[in-house]
Amino acid sequence: MATSSRKYKVVNTPTIYFGTFIHSPRDEASKLDVCEEGAIGVNSDGVIDFVERDVKDIDSIVDKYPSFKNAEIVQTRPEGTQFFFPGFIDTHIHAPQYPNAGVFGSSTLLDWLNKYTFPREASLSSLSVARTIYSRCVARTLSHGTTTAAYYATIHVPATNLLADICSAAGQRAFVGRVCMDHKDINPDFYCDESADESIANTCLCIDHIKKIDPNYELVSPIITPRFAPSCTAEALEKLGKLAKETGLPCQTHISENRNEVQLVKQLFPEHDSYAEVYDAFGLLTPKMILGHAIYLSKKEMELIKSRDAKISHCPVSNSALTSGGAKVRWLMNGGVTVGLGTDVSGGYSPSILEAVRATTLVSRHVALSDGDECKLSVEESLYLATRGGAKVVGLENKIGGFEVGMEWDAQLIGLELVETTGDDFAEEEVVDKVVFEGPKSAGPVDVFGWETWDDKVAKWVYNGDDRNTLGVWVKGRKVWSRT
Numbered sequence: 001m002a003t004s005s006r007k008y009k010v011v012n013t014p015t016i017y018f019g020t021f022i023h024s025p026r027d028e029a030s031k032l033d034v035c036e037e038g039a040i041g042v043n044s045d046g047v048i049d050f051v052e053r054d055v056k057d058i059d060s061i062v063d064k065y066p067s068f069k070n071a072e073i074v075q076t077r078p079e080g081t082q083f084f085f086p087g088f089i090d091t092h093i094h095a096p097q098y099p100n101a102g103v104f105g106s107s108t109l110l111d112w113l114n115k116y117t118f119p120r121e122a123s124l125s126s127l128s129v130a131r132t133i134y135s136r137c138v139a140r141t142l143s144h145g146t147t148t149a150a151y152y153a154t155i156h157v158p159a160t161n162l163l164a165d166i167c168s169a170a171g172q173r174a175f176v177g178r179v180c181m182d183h184k185d186i187n188p189d190f191y192c193d194e195s196a197d198e199s200i201a202n203t204c205l206c207i208d209h210i211k212k213i214d215p216n217y218e219l220v221s222p223i224i225t226p227r228f229a230p231s232c233t234a235e236a237l238e239k240l241g242k243l244a245k246e247t248g249l250p251c252q253t254h255i256s257e258n259r260n261e262v263q264l265v266k267q268l269f270p271e272h273d274s275y276a277e278v279y280d281a282f283g284l285l286t287p288k289m290i291l292g293h294a295i296y297l298s299k300k301e302m303e304l305i306k307s308r309d310a311k312i313s314h315c316p317v318s319n320s321a322l323t324s325g326g327a328k329v330r331w332l333m334n335g336g337v338t339v340g341l342g343t344d345v346s347g348g349y350s351p352s353i354l355e356a357v358r359a360t361t362l363v364s365r366h367v368a369l370s371d372g373d374e375c376k377l378s379v380e381e382s383l384y385l386a387t388r389g390g391a392k393v394v395g396l397e398n399k400i401g402g403f404e405v406g407m408e409w410d411a412q413l414i415g416l417e418l419v420e421t422t423g424d425d426f427a428e429e430e431v432v433d434k435v436v437f438e439g440p441k442s443a444g445p446v447d448v449f450g451w452e453t454w455d456d457k458v459a460k461w462v463y464n465g466d467d468r469n470t471l472g473v474w475v476k477g478r479k480v481w482s483r484t
């Protein structure tokens, strides 16, 4: 059995972060706030105590904030190749599917589930398989700067509890959901809850476990997880809706990802007018619900989701890989719906939210080809969705997603490679030798030449960067990843 009696409690050394900070303003998706000479003080609880701009020297800050007299100092490099950025928030990821990342052939959702996904998830009945997969998944997402993840686990209680233990130990903020799927006509025999009551009882066991390891859900929280409407009976959906109401816990599920799936929902729930109305009828469409995908929503469904203040996780990599479709993110945003980003591993082939940011801009351009130029999302808007938007989706917008006093220090240090100038004092052959035989250094795949603006550098990071650019990652003030 996966059990842990260790409760989450970390006390950090107060730290002053100096240098360049970039984040999205709280309610402004279209631009980034760049602070080149900043200082942020983070106290031992991991909370931001002060934010100062135009800081010329460290001593003046220490004089001004005596409680930081013995603070650690973490500084970005002065030549403009490094910056602090808020940690990424992955609002939709299936941890047990991590070994399948990249393995999807030319399948689409419903055959992909049966061919690749259910057999993989079923293998987590073995706790040793679960330990291997979950340890690597959490380590890998952290290394990509994901400080918060909304995880789907599997139907297995011990493995789900283990995922919560691993997130807690690794210091990743997480929502961990035991997946509920009790519909015997839809789910395979080898991977199905016995009954609606079993779905509820096992969900409660996982809630109890997380309550034990993190009583106030400071870092890890349970999340109620009906897989998607087709995989659940009406009885299970109703009981999960009641459980969500009683416990006040967040919920997650899928909606309108694939045309055949939408048809299936119509057949299974003919008494409801739409997919969104199925969830609404069972009390699941609430401000605490995270809906993955949301590609084929009607205007009426979008308005219903908006009126219930349910949230949407946009998963552009998965939607492209499984040929699901292009979600109309601008339309959702214009309709006032809150949107964040998800990797949706392993429908999505990459555990990187940076990749999801990149795909958000590209998919929006495909949508623009049919629906008009205003559908294009900028780098700035996509980064907003990955941080501030994600924070709203998981209900933590007052804690994470940006750098303000009172927020928690969930951050990543990004480093780019400065290309050395060859200067004028080389003979022609020497310059050629240097270029050919020395090649790039290993500070990641993004080359900067020194003349770029910060907006340019951020765009180059988004379009060319990867985890080699993520030099350090902090959650609630604790350093949880470091690229040595």
Ligand SMILES: O=c1[nH]c(=O)c2nc[nH]c2[nH]1
Binding pocket: 094, 109, 113, 117, 227, 228, 254, 257, 318, 344, 347
């Ligand atoms: O992308 C997806 N991944 C899944 O595991 C899943 N289950 C239902 N619907 C799903 N969509």
